[in-house]
Amino acid sequence: MTKDVESTVGDPIADPGLPEHQYRPQDVDAKFERRTERQIATMFGLATLLLLGFCVSYFAIDSDVRIFAFGDPSSGTAFGGWSAQNFALGGTLGGALLLIGVGIIQWAKKLMGDHEMIEMRHPVRSSDEDRASVMAEINAGVNESGIARRPLIRNSLLGAIGAMGLPAIVMLRDLGPLPHGHTNTVWKKGMRVVNDVSGTPIKPSDLKVGQLVNAEPAIFFETDEDGHPVMHGHEVAAAKAKAAVILVRMRPEDITPAKGRENWGVDGILCYSKICTHVGCPISLWEQQTHHLLCPCHQSTFDLADNGKVVFGPAYRPLPQLPLAVDSEGYLVAVSDFPDIVAPSYPELARDQKKLDEKFGGDA
Amino acid sequence: MSNNTFTRVEDSPTGKKLAGPVGWLDDRLGLAAAGKKNLRKVFPEHWSFMLGEVALWSFVVLLLTGVFLTLWFVPSMGLVEYQGSYKPLYGIEMSEAYASTLNISFDIRGGLLIRQIHHWGALLFVAAMMAHMLRVFFTGAYRKPREINWLIGVGLLSLGMVEGFTGYSLPDDLLSGTGLRFVDGMIRSIPLVGSYIEFFVFGGEFPGEAIVPRLYIAHVLLIPAILLGLVGAHMLLLVYHKHTQWPGPGRTNENVVGYPMLPVYMAKAGGFFFIVFGVLALFGAIIQINPVWVYGPYNPSEVTAGSQPDWYMGFSEGLVRLMPPLETTWFGWTFTWSVFLPAVGGLGLVFTSLALWPFIERWITGDEREHHLLERPRNAPVRTALGVAAMTMYGVGWAAGGNDIIALKFGLDIFAITWVLRIGFFVFPVIAFIVTKRICISLQRKDNETLSHGWETGVIDRSPAGGYAERHAPLPVEKAYALTSSREPLPELESERPKKADAKGVRNPKYRKQSLRHRLREFYYSGSVDQPSREEIEHANEHLVGADQHPIELGEDFQGISETGVPRVH
């Protein structure tokens, strides 16, 4: 449409043109000029010294020396505790870089020529002739190729190129196994609920009313006859991401179990999944008075006295509960695996849950 | 310094020294033609043009420090027993990634410094990109012919955030693992295929042992390579289009006024690299960041309270926190909207709107001209107001991302805060829009006022009758020009209203589209005022004379009063 870069339409005031050039002290006074020169050179000189200081600190400062801004480190009241080495290395490097940068910019601002220059702009668009000839060339190319006249070749080629995408996608297949849902965890009938740090089994009498204990399935701590752990490494991490639990003890009269859950607790001790049904953070913030368990990630809040119901926040599903019993030695054990799916939702959740319901339907 | 006697290049010392090498190169590359045009290319100056430079230089710092980190970082989730010099974790089983991060922090001299510079650089990189983008948005610098560079910028911002997140996940500490757990939940929430993507990305069930090596290659090769290409294209287009400039005397839409690339701009920009690097190095020296040894190795059954992602993820995090629970089952499939909508949809919406905006605006204004003069935010009230509304929405999301911290710090109830923010997410932006638009229009009116009635000198006249009046003086022409030269005239909206049918009763087939556009135009221009015409300004200036019928003389050194009412001095 437009031939030239246009000026803004209808400027009400004519362009007065560039203002007169202002000279700097350095332009007119040789004394000033020399002083500025010395200042800048001093900055570069100091930078060099700091960089030498960097090298000295690298070799001279032990990596475990700490520095404190004030206070006495032995009494634990001190402020600071920076690694002296980090502080010295960063300080010298940063200082040197800043001096170099400031020096160069001072040089540009105070000593280099500072006459503003004007450059004209040209419209980005090419001339009509150029456009016409480009169109002509494209046309000639397209015609000579015959791509428009030979749909058979064109379409079969497009098909073949498109099919090249298939190997590319198929090749990604081995990125991982096919999903198998999340219906199972390592919990099994009779597996002990143990302390998550020590692995010791827990008796009902170990918990006071109002207390919450982080627990895990005993299998994480079991060893085979050679003393090697039964599960290791990544197996444990993946299993933990679903099987970690908490035990809470409330007054039995405060608990309102849903139908079928009346005997899932032992003396007011209930066991819930520790993994938030929202996106899977381990839940840890327990409010004794309200029986609320709050997830630190997005504050979903579950009422543990009311079957793990969501009372606030973005989580949709209640916290799954693990039915509890005591074994012959009086320790807390699981009655079964979780009857509800633990961890964050996924597309096949509803179907997997149905399977679980069928499995547990009988005894619930 | 200034050398006024003219010497021919060939005779100058530099000319003699450089002629050989330059000739050698040009014989082989023939670059003189391009160099002639570009070596002394003019760049205009303004502080706001530095924001993009901060982003560029922090990216360079990230490349440099990142390469250093790769020399020691081991991208493996294989388990080892920690044997390094950080006592509290001695003998504990952890991934090699975490162990090597501890090694960098405690046993490689300067390693902690490089790690901290790298992390501070990442925070600054994204922050500078966002600030730069806001500058471009509010000044209309993305208008024709620069839309493509805007799109590249949107690509850079989104990839920069992904790059930051992949880096954050590498050390495999408790915080980064918690972040990955979130990503896992987010991937699962993708309708229909979520489980498949989850198993393919993590190489099986979360956490698996594949994710750190996979993220690593994305973090150190794939994404940086794309970023580098995009940054290059961004710079090339910038040089090709020539930088926009602020209106001012001598500065028009057809020229660019400033300092030449060689030497002034090169020195200033190059010097600025050292400043950005220097500031980051001092940060790395003094302010601890991401002390992974405090968090411990990742363990899916542990979490630290108040765990926070890096700041640029705060918005997504906040949306996820604000979203009420919502999950539906259709045809046996579970759709987890409460995760999918805010986590995947939220940022998707942000980046889509950013990418589309220049084209939407151009459709509304129908503006086909090239724009090289920046527009003052007040002169595009609806754009500015939309920008502030979007910032407000972002701010609410961001505050929600820290709702637990706000609750803790100010002793407030977290549920109350969440509800206020849930409602505020929709209400605050509307308020921000209305307020900003009104402010812009008032500022436009004030500009018109100064143009047609002069500026307030602060000099009070007392009339013989005893009344007081403030003298107004015509605005200096340079200032007036700066005010007027980039202001767009308003369209005649009334006359362009589309008709359902023409005079002969033939139905207008494009009526619906046209009338949508017309309504958007009415919205876009509503309330804006046109600036006074040339005649009005000249007429007004003639009348700006004192009570004695003489134009006001204010003396050489009188500079008037500043906007705050304080007399200006030299």
Ligand code: HEM
């Ligand atoms: C645009 C750029 C980049 C951003 C935003 C970025 C961001 C990050 C972040 C936030 C971390 C976590 C650091 C921490 O432990 O606190 C990280 C780690 C890391 N980055 Fe980058 N990075 C960028 C470019 C690069 C490049 C180009 C490389 C290498 C060529 C690199 C190599 C690494 C390595 C090896 C680590 C792990 C080391 C460690 O955590 O100590 N990064 N990055």
Ligand code: FES
């Ligand atoms: S993971 Fe628990 S609320 Fe989000």
